[in-house]
Amino acid sequence: MNTRTLPDWLTKTEQFTLPKLQTKQRKTDGFIEKTLAGISTIIEEAVFSQKYANLPGLLQAMDARFKLISVLALLLAAGFAHSIGLLIALNVLALLMALASRIPLTVFIRRVWFFIPLYTGIVVFPAIFSFITPGKPLLSIGSAIITEQGVKAAFMIIARVGASVSFAVLLVLTTKWQNLMRALRALYIPQTFILTTEMTYRYIFLLLRIVDDMHLARKSRVLQRTSGSENRDWIASRIGVLLKKSQGLSEHVYLAMLSRGYTGEARTLQPGKAGIADLGVLSFSLLVLVAVIILNWY
Amino acid sequence: MHIPDGYLSPQTSGVLLAAMTPIWIRASQKVKRTLQARNVPLMALGAAFTFTIMMFNVPIPGGTTAHAVGGTLVAIALGPWAATIAVTIALVVQAIFFGDGGILAIGANCFNMAFVLPFVGYYVYKTIASRINPNPRYKWLAAGIGSYVGINAAALVAAIEFGIQPALFHTAQGVPLYSPYPLSVTIPAMTIPHLLVAGVVEAIVTAGVVAYLQRSGEPLFNQGRKQVDTARSVDTAAQS
Numbered sequence: 460m461n462t463r464t465l466p467d468w469l470t471k472t473e474q475f476t477l478p479k480l481q482t483k484q485r486k487t488d489g490f491i492e493k494t495l496a497g498i499s500t501i502i503e504e505a506v507f508s509q510k511y512a513n514l515p516g517l518l519q520a521m522d523a524r525f526k527l528i529s530v531l532a533l534l535l536a537a538g539f540a541h542s543i544g545l546l547i548a549l550n551v552l553a554l555l556m557a558l559a560s561r562i563p564l565t566v567f568i569r570r571v572w573f574f575i576p577l578y579t580g581i582v583v584f585p586a587i588f589s590f591i592t593p594g595k596p597l598l599s600i601g602s603a604i605i606t607e608q609g610v611k612a613a614f615m616i617i618a619r620v621g622a623s624v625s626f627a628v629l630l631v632l633t634t635k636w637q638n639l640m641r642a643l644r645a646l647y648i649p650q651t652f653i654l655t656t657e658m659t660y661r662y663i664f665l666l667l668r669i670v671d672d673m674h675l676a677r678k679s680r681v682l683q684r685t686s687g688s689e690n691r692d693w694i695a696s697r698i699g700v701l702l703k704k705s706q707g708l709s710e711h712v713y714l715a716m717l718s719r720g721y722t723g724e725a726r727t728l729q730p731g732k733a734g735i736a737d738l739g740v741l742s743f744s745l746l747v748l749v750a751v752i753i754l755n756w757y
Numbered sequence: 758m759h760i761p762d763g764y765l766s767p768q769t770s771g772v773l774l775a776a777m778t779p780i781w782i783r784a785s786q787k788v789k790r791t792l793q794a795r796n797v798p799l800m801a802l803g804a805a806f807t808f809t810i811m812m813f814n815v816p817i818p819g820g821t822t823a824h825a826v827g828g829t830l831v832a833i834a835l836g837p838w839a840a841t842i843a844v845t846i847a848l849v850v851q852a853i854f855f856g857d858g859g860i861l862a863i864g865a866n867c868f869n870m871a872f873v874l875p876f877v878g879y880y881v882y883k884t885i886a887s888r889i890n891p892n893p894r895y896k897w898l899a900a901g902i903g904s905y906v907g908i909n910a911a912a913l914v915a916a917i918e919f920g921i922q923p924a925l926f927h928t929a930q931g932v933p934l935y936s937p938y939p940l941s942v943t944i945p946a947m948t949i950p951h952l953l954v955a956g957v958v959e960a961i962v963t964a965g966v967v968a969y970l971q972r973s974g975e976p977l978f979n980q981g982r983k984q985v986d987t988a989r990s991v992d993t994a995a996q997s
Contacts, residue, residue: 623860
């Protein structure tokens with residue numbers, strides 16, 4: 460290439476350094492990253508939940524209606540249990556059900572037990588001291604006394620929350636969301652409510668995408684520092700825009716429904732028949748609930 | 758404010774679920790009568806909007822963020838009965854699919870956030886806007902105060918639900934079976950952060966949204982039809 464044809468400024472080999480990113484200056488804009496991360500997590504969780512619903516496992520093979528009632532019975536069992544031993548047994552049962560449903564143990568444990576010891580543990584920690592839960596002293600730290608009743612109460616709530624979250628996670632991980640919605644019919648929930656919930660679930664992702672776009676647009680266009688009040692004004696305006704968009708969209712959806720023959724009556728496919736496995740798991744779950752209630756007396 | 762399973766006894770959850778049942782029936786009758794067949798998409802989008810509001814992180818002094826619940830805002834936009842349905846659906850989706858709030862505790866969460874919050878917030882807003890200061894320019898202020906009172910009322914009710922657990926449900930040895938904190942702890946623990954932070958954020962967001970809608974000439978209370986008419990007229994104008 461003939462360098463003489465190039466303009467002078469282009470042939471210069473001048474060193475140029477970009478100005479350093481002043482992270483302190485952009486501190487007030489952290490809410491954008493937080494919102495974007497939150498939206499990513501929601502979408503990731505929704506996709507992740509459906510990943511195991513197609514595996515050939517115990518709970519995946521069940522009719523969603525029977526599974527939902529079985530899980531409700533097990534949640535009630537976890538709610539009614541009065542001893543730590545029973546609650547640990549229910550946690551072990553949930554773990555075995557996860558194994559039978561081919562959910563990797565690491566995935567299940569991470570999903571259930573990653574936040575519970577952290578969140579619930581922090582919440583119930585002060586309850587181990589005598590000023591919250593008086594009782595038999597176990598240990599004294601200065602003037603603070605840890606009581607046996609307090610420690611038992613803390614363990615009990617952690618184990619109870621753990622068992623409840625485990626059964627709820629099993630339900631979500633092993634059921635396609637469409638089937639789970641239809642299963643709500645088994646609880647005599649009106650069809651219109653189920654139809655509305657189904658639509659909500661779909662449109663949540665559309666609105667999340669709009670919110671994601673709003674934040675990305677702001678992040679890519681605003682370079683200088685913005686004050687807290689300016690940011691709050693911007694958020695309020697975006698929520699206002701989203702409200703109007705959602706209301707306008709609902710009317711368009713209604714017109715689309717009308718044009719496809721919607722008369723105000725919701726109809727769905729007839730549910731299938733229950734198999735032996737469905738009745739077996741349901742009977743077992745009800746038996747666990749009855750056993751827990753009886754064992755509470757001893 | 759989303760109560761997970763395990764913190765309340767099944768009996769408490771059952772009572773609150775029973776209390777919510779006539780409210781849901783009344784709300785669905787009201788909504789059906791007002792909106793007829795269009796209630797399904799309007800409620801669905803209202804619920805999706807309620808879910809999405811909670812995703813907005815609002816910067817607060819000190820470098821951290823908080824999020825609004827939006828119950829009063831939805832009540833101002835759709836009416837309190839429609840807000841009850843919309844917030845209920847959002848809470849059901851959060852509990853079942855995203856593990857935010859318990860499944861057995863749905864009755865309690867709906868009582869606090871789908872009934873107490875929008876109704877208290879809406880009627881405080883309405884009282885201020887129509888009787889105390891009827892000047893429409895100050896509706897944003899009424900909305901802010903309404904949402905502040907609404908979220909604090911909901912927090913107080915949640916605190917009472919937590920606080921009655923140790924007195925009602927414990928073993929013979931005195932071990933609390935559910936939430937171990939008495940009312941003397943739960944009421945300040947729930948109300949002080951809501952009075953000082955969460956309520957203020959809720960008020961700022963609600964007042965800000967109402968002020969924005971007023972500035973942009975949008976009606977505060979409507980049920981979708983106007984937007985489509987406006988959209989159609991814009992489309993027609995663009996085509997001609």
